[in-house]
Amino acid sequence: MNNQPFIRGEPPKSIYPLQTCLPAYRPQVISTWLKQLSSSKGIILCPFGSSPQVVLEAARSGFQILTPVHNPILRFLIESLAKPPSREDLSSALAILASSYKGKERLQPLILSLYETDCPQCGGKTSATSFTWSRITQEPVHKTCRCNRCGENTKGEVSSDDIQKALNFQESSPTHARALTRVVAPDDPTRFQVENALGSYPPRSVYALFTVLNKLTGSNLPEKEINLLETLLLHAFYRCSQPLEPQTKDDELDEFYVEENAWFALEEALDVWCGEEDPLPVTTWPELPPQRGGICLFPGRIRELIPQLKDIHLQSVVMVFPKPTPSFWALSALWTGWLWGQEAAAPLRSILSIKNFDWPWMTKAIEITLSEIHDILPPGIPCFGLLPEIETKSLLAAISAASKAGFKLENIALDPDLLIGETEWISQKGIFDLIISADYREIIRSAGFDMLQEAGEPKHTLSIYSAGISRLVSEGFPGEEKDSDQYFPQLLKDFEDNIAYRQGFLHYPQSENWWHQELKHTSTPQSDQVEQKIVELLVKTNNPVPEQEIFQHIYHEFPSLLTPREGLIQACLESYAQITPDLNFNWRLKPNEDPIRRVQDIEEIEGLLSGIGDELGYTISKKNAPGRVVHLQWIKNGSPNCSFFISASGLLSRLLEEINNSAERRWIILPGSRAGLIHYKLKHNPPLAEIIDQGWGLVKFRHIRRLAEVRGSDILDRLDLDPFQSDSPQLPLI
Numbered sequence: 001m002n003n004q005p006f007i008r009g010e011p012p013k014s015i016y017p018l019q020t021c022l023p024a025y026r027p028q029v030i031s032t033w034l035k036q037l038s039s040s041k042g043i044i045l046c047p048f049g050s051s052p053q054v055v056l057e058a059a060r061s062g063f064q065i066l067t068p069v070h071n072p073i074l075r076f077l078i079e080s081l082a083k084p085p086s087r088e089d090l091s092s093a094l095a096i097l098a099s100s101y102k103g104k105e106r107l108q109p110l111i112l113s114l115y116e117t118d119c120p121q122c123g124g125k126t127s128a129t130s131f132t133w134s135r136i137t138q139e140p141v142h143k144t145c146r147c148n149r150c151g152e153n154t155k156g157e158v159s160s161d162d163i164q165k166a167l168n169f170q171e172s173s174p175t176h177a178r179a180l181t182r183v184v185a186p187d188d189p190t191r192f193q194v195e196n197a198l199g200s201y202p203p204r205s206v207y208a209l210f211t212v213l214n215k216l217t218g219s220n221l222p223e224k225e226i227n228l229l230e231t232l233l234l235h236a237f238y239r240c241s242q243p244l245e246p247q248t249k250d251d252e253l254d255e256f257y258v259e260e261n262a263w264f265a266l267e268e269a270l271d272v273w274c275g276e277e278d279p280l281p282v283t284t285w286p287e288l289p290p291q292r293g294g295i296c297l298f299p300g301r302i303r304e305l306i307p308q309l310k311d312i313h314l315q316s317v318v319m320v321f322p323k324p325t326p327s328f329w330a331l332s333a334l335w336t337g338w339l340w341g342q343e344a345a346a347p348l349r350s351i352l353s354i355k356n357f358d359w360p361w362m363t364k365a366i367e368i369t370l371s372e373i374h375d376i377l378p379p380g381i382p383c384f385g386l387l388p389e390i391e392t393k394s395l396l397a398a399i400s401a402a403s404k405a406g407f408k409l410e411n412i413a414l415d416p417d418l419l420i421g422e423t424e425w426i427s428q429k430g431i432f433d434l435i436i437s438a439d440y441r442e443i444i445r446s447a448g449f450d451m452l453q454e455a456g457e458p459k460h461t462l463s464i465y466s467a468g469i470s471r472l473v474s475e476g477f478p479g480e481e482k483d484s485d486q487y488f489p490q491l492l493k494d495f496e497d498n499i500a501y502r503q504g505f506l507h508y509p510q511s512e513n514w515w516h517q518e519l520k521h522t523s524t525p526q527s528d529q530v531e532q533k534i535v536e537l538l539v540k541t542n543n544p545v546p547e548q549e550i551f552q553h554i555y556h557e558f559p560s561l562l563t564p565r566e567g568l569i570q571a572c573l574e575s576y577a578q579i580t581p582d583l584n585f586n587w588r589l590k591p592n593e594d595p596i597r598r599v600q601d602i603e604e605i606e607g608l609l610s611g612i613g614d615e616l617g618y619t620i621s622k623k624n625a626p627g628r629v630v631h632l633q634w635i636k637n638g639s640p641n642c643s644f645f646i647s648a649s650g651l652l653s654r655l656l657e658e659i660n661n662s663a664e665r666r667w668i669i670l671p672g673s674r675a676g677l678i679h680y681k682l683k684h685n686p687p688l689a690e691i692i693d694q695g696w697g698l699v700k701f702r703h704i705r706r707l708a709e710v711r712g713s714d715i716l717d718r719l720d721l722d723p724f725q726s727d728s729p730q731l732p733l734i
Contacts, residue, residue, distance in 0.1 A: 042315025120156025183337030
């Protein structure tokens with residue numbers, strides 16, 4: 001495998017449309033990878049079409065993107081965000097909606113009146129922004145208001161009038177019936193699934209949304225105005241829906257859910273959907289976008305597109321590996337039918353009828369899709385696969401499915417803190433020239449052991465599983481003969497059975513890390529190496545360094561499976577550096593972390609401890625120590641009584657090798673600014689924490705300075721009075 005660095009990207013700068021329904025997105029990941037390609041000429045195929053944000057970023061990077069999008073909601077999202085509406089246009093559309101009438105009432109005050117309540121602060125009438133409902137009692141229990149009268153944002157318990165007003169809306173109403181009929185006919189076999197999806201809306205929300213929707217379906221507005229109104233409505237559909245099921249089988253559905261004010265949801269769309277980006281060309285297959293960059297949408301499934309691609313030059317394939325999300329597909333069917341009618345929703349109804357929308361099914365779907373793509377690719381085409389919100393099941397499903405489809409895994413890097421995995425593949429013809437091993441369990445165990453041995457410290461479950469599945473597919477797994485319905489459940493079980501205590505692996509649930517009982521403590525664990533590299537960079541530059549540059553430097557030093565966690569890098573930076581006052585997230589070494597200054601600090605602490613020991617009648621001996629550490633021993637009657645290791649860094653592991661040769665009482669003296677970093681290391685490395693607990697004390701420089709001022713014969717007993725868990729100032733207990 002190639003050792004390619006992890007691409008961190010950036011956190012999203014703002015909320016994007018349908019955010020919680022879509023794969024998690026980090027800007028600048030896909031564009032950074034695409035820029036590594038030898039040329040921007042040729043088509044980039046995005047076969048799954050599940051992440052509009054990735055498609056848009058790739059196109060804005062100057063590439064021609066071809067993506068099949070079977071879901072009309074996702075197609076609408078891509079088309080809308082490729083040419084984002086201006087705030088002025090969307091505000092104008094909302095104003096037209098607000099001033100329209102239902103009967104003799106204007107629409108805006110009518111919708112707001114549905115949520116009218118008494119302000120908990122001033123008692124005046126106002127329209128609640130939301131009501132919190134109990135799933136047990138099926139009644140609202142709390143309300144949130146933004147009062148027009150007193151201007152306060154308040155929360156309070158609902159009144160009996162609030163409850164009765166909410167319960168006046170029933171699921172058996174004509175509005176509910178119309179909400180179903182817009183999607184499916186009464187005799188459609190998927191009507192039951194559509195009814196379940198409709199259950200994600202409180203009855204009052206359905207009435208409010210369809211009161212607004214009626215203004216759209218019965219209008220003769222220009223196409224541009226209709227698109228703007230559809231944008232407003234889609235956002236309201238999204239915001240007013242509730243979770244149909246827990247995120248995972250291990251989770252439980254919350255006891256409470258929130259009913260949003262439909263009109264305020266429409267207004268919120270202005271802050272989410274508007275943008276200032278230049279419009280992107282968007283075409284419909286077979287018309288391709290211009291070479292300067294754009295998007296070509298194929299309104300259908302990938303298998304319908306594949307036969308038409310044989311004469312198309314595909315430069316690369318970018319995959320956002322999908323997850324089984326039946327709730328989103330059910331809501332997509334609802335929203336499609338509501339906006340565009342039964343015929344538009346028809347392609348989605350087949351997905352609603354899938355009985356086992358689970359990981360084995362998803363693994364098979366990924367494999368079939370990529371197999372069809374692989375058949376038309378020439379050898380050596382580079383491909384990139386993103387695993388957003390990565391978990392063990394999505395990791396195993398994506399890697400095994402793509403490998404079975406014929407792609408060769410070149411690299412995998414992930415960060416459990418960011419919950420994102422990045423994989424690189426190449427297309428290749430023919431069957432792997434490999435002898436397929438039958439002992440998959442031994443491969444999983446040895447890969448996990450080898451990773452821990454190389455890292456020299458515990459690693460996260462996702463990292464251990466990545467090492468295992470990478471080695472498995474390099475040796476021919478899963479092979480051609482097995483179907484995902486057979487191999488995926490067994491694959492998951494094999495990992496759970498072999499990365500386990502009975503195989504020598506030790507699990508630490510608090511950090512979700514693993515270690516192996518046969519491995520010994522090492523003096524150079526990866527976290528210490530990361531700390532050293534960061535300090536070297538900060539000292540060498542002597543100028544503010546952009547945060548992204550620091551992260552990428554570390555990722556290049558520790559690529560692929562050894563990618564360090566963001567939390568570790570952040571802890572190192574906060575320990576040694578400070579953010580500059582500008583808004584560019586630049587870091588520079590703290591003034592008191594200057595190497596010359598720290599040498600002076602060490603010499604000062606050495607002098608203080610020598611003086612204190614001398615006053616107490618000890619003989620002071622200076623011993624050899626690793627690096628720039630000073631090792632002092634207090635000796636009485638010819639025997640060491642205690643040892644002090646004075647260090648400016650957080651590199652604890654190299655000091656612990658002295659444990660067999662040092663005295664009974666041992667202390668490591670460190671700057672207080674290392675407290676957060678040491679706490680991070682001990683939390684994520686329980687074996688290290690256990691060694692520290694068995695006979696080592698951690699003391700701050702400042703505490704030694706305080707003790708030197710007061711002295712006294714009980715000074716050894718007072719060394720633990722300023723705990724090293726925090727760098728916050730504490731009064732010494734004298």
